Amino acid sequence: MKRTLGKKIAGLFILLLVAGTAFAQQNKLSGTVSDDNDAALPGATVQVVGTSVGTITDADGHYSLRLNKGNYTLKVSYIGYKELQKKINVDGSSDVLQNFVLYAGEELDEVVVVGSRAHPRSRLESLAPIDVIDRKIFKEAAQVNLNQLLNYVVPSFNSNTQVISDGTDHIDPASLRGLGPDQVLVLINGKRRHTTSLININGTFGKGAVGTDLNAIPVASIKRIEIMRDGASAQYGSDAIAGVINIILEDNTAEGRVDFTSGGYLSKNSEGTLDGETVQANANLGFKLGKQGGFINLSGSYDFRDPTNRQKEFTGTIFKDYNFPDRYANPTGADVTDVELARLGKTRADYVSRIGQSKNRGGALFFNSSLPLTEHAELYSFGGLNFRKGESAAFRRQPAQLNQNSEYLYPDGFLPLINTDNIDQSLSAGIRGKKGEWDIDFSNTYGRNSIDFVTSNTLNASLLDASPTRFEDGGYRFTQNTTNLDIHRRFDLLSGLDLSFGGEHRYENYQIIAGDENSYRDYGRAVKVGTDANGDDILVSDINGDIQTLQSADGKNYAGGAQAFPGFRPENAINVSRSSVAAYVDAEVNLTPKLLAAGAVRFENYSDFGSTLNWKLALRYKLNDKWALRAAASTGFRAPSLHQRYFSATSSLFTDGVIISSGTFRNDSRLANLLGIPDLKEEKSYNYSAGFTGRFGDFNLTVDGYFIRIDNRVIYTGQFKGSNAADASDQDKEIYNILNQAGASTARFFANAINTETKGVDVVLSYNKKVGPGLFRADLSGSLVKTSIVGGVHSSELLAGKESSYLDDASRIYIESAVPRVKGSLSLSYSPYKWNFLLRNVYFGEVDAATNTVADQETYGAKVVTDAVVGYNFTRSFKLSVGANNLFDIYPDKATGSNVGAGYFVYSRTGQQFGFNGRYVFGRISLTL
Incomplete structure (x- = not known):
């Protein structure tokens, strides 16, 4: 029951959102933003000062807004160009065409959206760095x-x-x-x-x-x-x-x-x-x-x-005497690196x-x-x-x-x-x-x-x-x-x-x-499960065993x-x-x-x-x-x-x-x-x-x-x-x-x-x-x-x-x-x-x-x-x-x-x-x- 009601509410919400509303007494404000060489500036920001209304220009430098009757100040900005502000009057009777030309120069105080859920602000006007x-x-x-x-x-x-x-x-x-x-x-x-x-x-x-x-x-x-x-x-x-x-x-x-x-x-x-x-x-x-x-x-x-x-190069031990049982009959773990490197014609840089x-x-x-x-x-x-x-x-x-x-x-x-x-x-x-x-x-x-x-x-x-x-x-x-x-x-x-x-x-x-x-x-771990007839331990391989059965020549597990x-x-x-x-x-x-x-x-x-x-x-x-x-x-x-x-x-x-x-x-x-x-x-x-x-x-x-x-x-x-x-x-x-x-x-x-x-x-x-x-x-x-x-x-x-x-x-x-x-x-x-x-x-x-x-x-x-x-x-x-x-x-x-x-x-x-x-x-x- 609750799930059905939730689906209905969600559906109604989306329907209302998509449907939109009538825009009585609104007029279209549109135009282009270009540079002084008449090249379109796509992605330029057009903002109505003091409001949350704004947009960016499309690939052709075109922008479009809908505004109620009144007087507004538009701020237009683009990275690397001087910011431009212009007052606009919307009389309520017809759409308004307004183009903007920006000139290269001082750094733009970039418009940012992070840090505020209100309308976008310039970087210097934000409440946080x-x-x-x-x-x-x-x-x-x-x-x-x-x-x-x-x-x-x-x-x-x-x-x-x-x-x-x-x-x-x-x-x-x-x-x-x-x-x-x-x-x-x-x-x-x-x-x-x-x-x-x-x-x-x-x-x-x-x-x-x-x-x-x-x-x-x-x-x-x-x-x-x-x-x-x-x-x-x-x-x-x-x-x-x-x-x-x-x-x-x-x-x-x-x-x-x-x-x-x-x-x-x-x-x-x-x-x-x-x-x-x-x-x-x-x-x-x-x-x-x-x-x-x-x-x-x-x-x-x-x-x-x-x-x-x-x-x-590696400066530690590369060879011990255990590595060469035919050369060292009774090995003790001695470091024989330098001797063996010379014999093999290698250097520490090889290791x-x-x-x-x-x-x-x-x-x-x-x-x-x-x-x-x-x-x-x-x-x-x-x-x-x-x-x-x-x-x-x-x-x-x-x-x-x-x-x-x-x-x-x-x-x-x-x-x-x-x-x-x-x-x-x-x-x-x-x-x-x-x-x-x-x-x-x-x-x-x-x-x-x-x-x-x-x-x-x-x-x-x-x-x-x-x-x-x-x-x-x-x-x-x-x-x-x-x-x-x-x-x-x-x-x-x-x-x-x-x-x-x-x-x-x-x-x-x-x-x-x-x-x-x-x-x-x-695989060397085992557990003891008993002894055989000779008294020897019976060991079974076990991943958690407490007995180690495999040791290298130097006695380590x-x-x-x-x-x-x-x-x-x-x-x-x-x-x-x-x-x-x-x-x-x-x-x-x-x-x-x-x-x-x-x-x-x-x-x-x-x-x-x-x-x-x-x-x-x-x-x-x-x-x-x-x-x-x-x-x-x-x-x-x-x-x-x-x-x-x-x-x-x-x-x-x-x-x-x-x-x-x-x-x-x-x-x-x-x-x-x-x-x-x-x-x-x-x-x-x-x-x-x-x-x-x-x-x-x-x-x-x-x-x-x-x-x-x-x-x-x-x-x-x-x-x-x-x-x-x-x-x-x-x-x-x-x-x-x-x-x-x-x-x-x-x-x-x-x-x-x-x-x-x-x-x-x-x-x-x-x-x-x-x-x-x-x-x-x-x-x-x-x-x-x-x-x-x-x-x-x-x-x-x-x-x-x-x-x-x-x-x-x-x-x-x-x-x-x-x-x-x-x-x-x-x-x-x-x-x-x-x-x-x-x-x-x-x-x-x-x-x-x-x-x-x-x-x-x-x-x-x-x-x-x-x-x-x-x-x-x-x-x-x-x-x-x-x-x-x-x-x-x-x-x-x-x-x-x-x-x-x-x-x-x-x-x-x-x-x-x-x-x-x-x-x-x-x-x-x-x-x-």
């Missing part, structure tokens, strides 16, 4: 993927390609304002984007977090990106503690575009003249649908990336791992579309598919590691390879329009990510010489479905009131898929599971879901023509941990036409991900120079109970910000300071160990036995363990002016941020004496100082005649090595990295660009001590600034069809 990165910046950049481009263009954003970190080698963790990858919300066309199915568990920034894979979105599909640097949980929900990244998809139908970029690392440390070669092909094409402004825009990309290696970027092949297809139904209602849809096949290397297994090798299969050791099939899918569809004075938007957004792992060029040592060399390890799945209803209306109260309200339902599902048995099992990446065991496999419902109210009111106030309240309830209520207040005061003050205060939250609640696995981990097997255990496990680790709950935040915006001459300036307090922050703990010593406690003995059954030597968990405070200042100064025959633009920006852990660790009595494992030094450094606390950028571009020139210098501040070895907690100094790009338009349709990222081949400071390991890491893998691949050179062909 917002960065805008338009398509032109993508075309001129020296980077080929979205994470790296933002890392060089936006100082408050950090992301780097990781190494020797399993799946994280293929999905770069990214952060905003120095916070975690899961504390920034990503939207596409204003709709929540799903996260990846991967959780970062190895030695990288963002350890223990689940982020959004920005590189799954092809740059060809992006019209612009809006980055809101302010807490927004009360506006958009979970994850928006550091801010919001809103990606606006391309809606162009005027032209087709094809870009082809090829390059590689031409560096002093390259293997050969050039390594890490990349090829990227992008295409974008749009079509009109009907005659009422409908469109569909299609984008595609293909990516090819070869790996790099920056390890020069290196692959320390650099991973190999990648993939492609993507995206679309963005809209179909008007009536004058004031439209259907819209967008989404895409991305597939990437990756290959990263683990640590090389040397011949001396007898219990991890088979001399028959790999007489010279082997380099394990971790292969991933990463599939990302998304689809959004909705209907929006007007019902009377109300703007209504009803939508559904679906997203899914799956990652499957295969370990190749490896073995399961416990299978001895019969081991296969390729293993199906299982994988991850994450699905998210979000349904939104958003309603907005503007009231003529005071100097204008915008009221918005709505609701959201979100469903999430997380799965871990078990691997094949030979990928995880230790043969390792089970695929070396480097053991498969997921049946007890790791899960299929869990949750749902949440939310309701919000959001209001913006112009109390006076100079004072704008905004407030939002959001209630959200999760099926797995309960409810949360959050609020936000913001003010902007215009001192005059050029200067304004703004401030905001809010509370926020982040729901712990399903990954953090339910992930468990055993993995190889490089810790302070040693490779060990470490297990991750759920909070409802016996181990968690032994240590008193509680169930996860949401993180709560308190955000405060204040700043000012201004124009002086041809300059635009924004300065914003902020303070973010996060309570009950979720961390990925350090490593807990047990003991089977005679004098060990019962607790430590049980921990040891559980770890032994899991094939692990240490245990880690997710826990609400700490509180943090983040303080910072962001400054952006822009200059844009026509100089001589071209347009000159300069952007100087900087970010200063400091995150500190405050108060004690949220411990329990059962953790007494183990606090340093609960929050170890490495985890603290990852949170506080593993990414630059100071970052700045100066970009200069000039476009005279058919040329364009770009010179960008980025200052990456110092970072610290995340290690538990106090003597090796070194600091790596600040560096400046220079990009240079030169482009020439041979014709209107053909352009050639050449350039370099890291033009002067700058590298970070070299690592020392345990940060180097056995020669693995010439440069730190834990304290990341800009990577360590060196100079990247490229050429790019751009075609306009």
Whole structure:
């Protein structure tokens, strides 16, 4: 009965929305927007000042609005052109034709939609600091993927390609304002984007977090990106503690575009003249649908990336005397590496791992579309598919590691390879329009990510010489479905009131898929079931057995599971879901023509941990036409991900120079109970910000300071160990036995363990002016941020004496100082005649090595990295660009001590600034069809 009634109500709602309303006493205002050369400007913004009414021009530069009788001021803007305002009179008797001509010159104060549910505002008029990165910046950049481009263009954003970190080698963790990858919300066309199915568990920034894979979105599909640097949980929900990244998809139908970029690392440390070669092909094409402004825009990309290696030689033990029983009759485990290398005619450089970027092949297809139904209602849809096949290397297994090798299969050791099939899918569809004075938007957004792992060029040592060399390890799945209803209306109260309200339902599902048995099992384990007539033990093979039956020549137990990446065991496999419902109210009111106030309240309830209520207040005061003050205060939250609640696995981990097997255990496990680790709950935040915006001459300036307090922050703990010593406690003995059954030597968990405070200042100064025959633009920006852990660790009595494992030094450094606390950028571009020139210098501040070895907690100094790009338009349709990222081949400071390991890491893998691949050179062909 209820379901039938619900269907009727939904059907009636959609029918009313599609039907539209009569537009009595309204006239059509239309015209074109062009430049001073009479060329149409598609995508120009036409806004009725002081109202929510506005539009953008189509492919021919045409716009159309419907207005009631009255006097209006129209504001017309386009990136790189002077803004134009004009007064218009609509007398109610006839339609009005009004054309606009814009002139190149001062920087446009770009119109943005993120951060406000009212009508779009200019960037300088927004209540929160917002960065805008338009398509032109993508075309001129020296980077080929979205994470790296933002890392060089936006100082408050950090992301780097990781190494020797399993799946994280293929999905770069990214952060905003120095916070975690899961504390920034990503939207596409204003709709929540799903996260990846991967959780970062190895030695990288963002350890223990689940982020959004920005590189799954092809740059060809992006019209612009809006980055809101302010807490927004009360506006958009979970994850928006550091801010919001809103990606606006391309809606162009005027032209087709094809870009082809090829390059590689031409560096002093390259293997050969050039390594890490990349090829990227992008295409974008749009079509009109009907005659009422409908469109569909299609984008595609293909990516090819070869790996790099920056390890020069392996300094550890390659051969022991056990490797040559015919030469060493009574082996003792002595290191005979140098002698045997000389005899074999080899060097330590022949036994290196692959320390650099991973190999990648993939492609993507995206679309963005809209179909008007009536004058004031439209259907819209967008989404895409991305597939990437990756290959990263683990640590090389040397011949001396007898219990991890088979001399028959790999007489010279082997380099394990971790292969991933990463599939990302998304689809959004909705209907929006007007019902009377109300703007209504009803939508559904679906997203899914799956990652499957295969370990190749490896073995399961416990299978001895019969081991296969390729293993199906299982994988991850994450699905998210979000349904939104958003309603907005503007009231003529005071100097204008915008009221918005709505609701959201979100469903999430997380799965871990078990691997094949030979990928995880230790075939040397057995249990005793009795004795035979001779008194000998009768042993039966058992995956959880406490007796080891297979030992290598040096007396060590043969390792089970695929070396480097053991498969997921049946007890790791899960299929869990949750749902949440939310309701919000959001209001913006112009109390006076100079004072704008905004407030939002959001209630959200999760099926797995309960409810949360959050609020936000913001003010902007215009001192005059050029200067304004703004401030905001809010509370926020982040729901712990399903990954953090339910992930468990055993993995190889490089810790302070040693490779060990470490297990991750759920909070409802016996181990968690032994240590008193509680169930996860949401993180709560308190955000405060204040700043000012201004124009002086041809300059635009924004300065914003902020303070973010996060309570009950979720961390990925350090490593807990047990003991089977005679004098060990019962607790430590049980921990040891559980770890032994899991094939692990240490245990880690997710826990609400700490509180943090983040303080910072962001400054952006822009200059844009026509100089001589071209347009000159300069952007100087900087970010200063400091995150500190405050108060004690949220411990329990059962953790007494183990606090340093609960929050170890490495985890603290990852949170506080593993990414630059100071970052700045100066970009200069000039476009005279058919040329364009770009010179960008980025200052990456110092970072610290995340290690538990106090003597090796070194600091790596600040560096400046220079990009240079030169482009020439041979014709209107053909352009050639050449350039370099890291033009002067700058590298970070070299690592020392345990940060180097056995020669693995010439440069730190834990304290990341800009990577360590060196100079990247490229050429790019751009075609306009």
